[in-house]
Amino acid sequence: MDRHGGTNVIELSGVRIRFGEVAVLRGVSLAVAKGEVHALLGRTGAGKTTLLEVAAGLRRPALGTARLNNADPYLDQDAVRRGVVWREGGLFPGLTVAEVVDTWRRWTLDPVDPGEVLELTGLTTLADEPFERLDDERRRRLDLALALVGRADVLLLDEPMAGLAPQAADRIWQVLRTLSSHGVTILMSTPNANDACRADRFAILDQGHLVTNGNQALASRYVA
């Protein structure tokens, strides 16, 4: 049971993935409760993106199971509204922030009101700004806004603070906390021990194994 009295939204059990001779995930189990922010801490190449791909239903484990709201995310794309943000977001040149959101909404069934996503991500005052003028941190917030357009219940975020200065990373954390307080479940990867320690819980991915219930002392050994 999670802290909202429901079951876990994300559940991975014994997940194994191998690329040729290389075993990247060697039996990884992980559960994330509704409204929880869960970090995956690991060095470059540890397999964090691969794990997020499994949770997003983009990759099927050779062994083990993945469940989002009790459904297989690979087979049942509609069981849960998921928003996924990879490190290289792809957007539309020449548009303002509001136009980017509007364009995205046209591709989405039953999209959220644009004002709502801009407010949740703190972009309301930047609605008329050409998105190319946004700095890295605001671009990340726009990526989050787009991920939310489809009423995502689950966000899978690949290194959402990568390359940001501490103050800019704080701003992203504020947005994640707002989303979590609205019941959005978040699984994010990070190579940064400090960010991992700011999540509700974190787990360390090391040599294909997940060390759950990571603590701060353990995390500091894994700083990238």
Ligand SMILES: Nc1ncnc2c1ncn2[C@@H]1O[C@H](COP(=O)(O)OP(=O)(O)OP(=O)(O)O)[C@@H](O)[C@H]1O
């Ligand atoms: N499609 C693929 N084919 C072969 N090897 C792959 C493939 N995708 C990833 N890998 C390898 O699997 C390992 C884990 O990659 P992954 O991208 O999941 O790690 P990561 O923890 O996200 O690291 P990074 O921060 O570098 O992205 C790496 O050694 C990578 O080279």
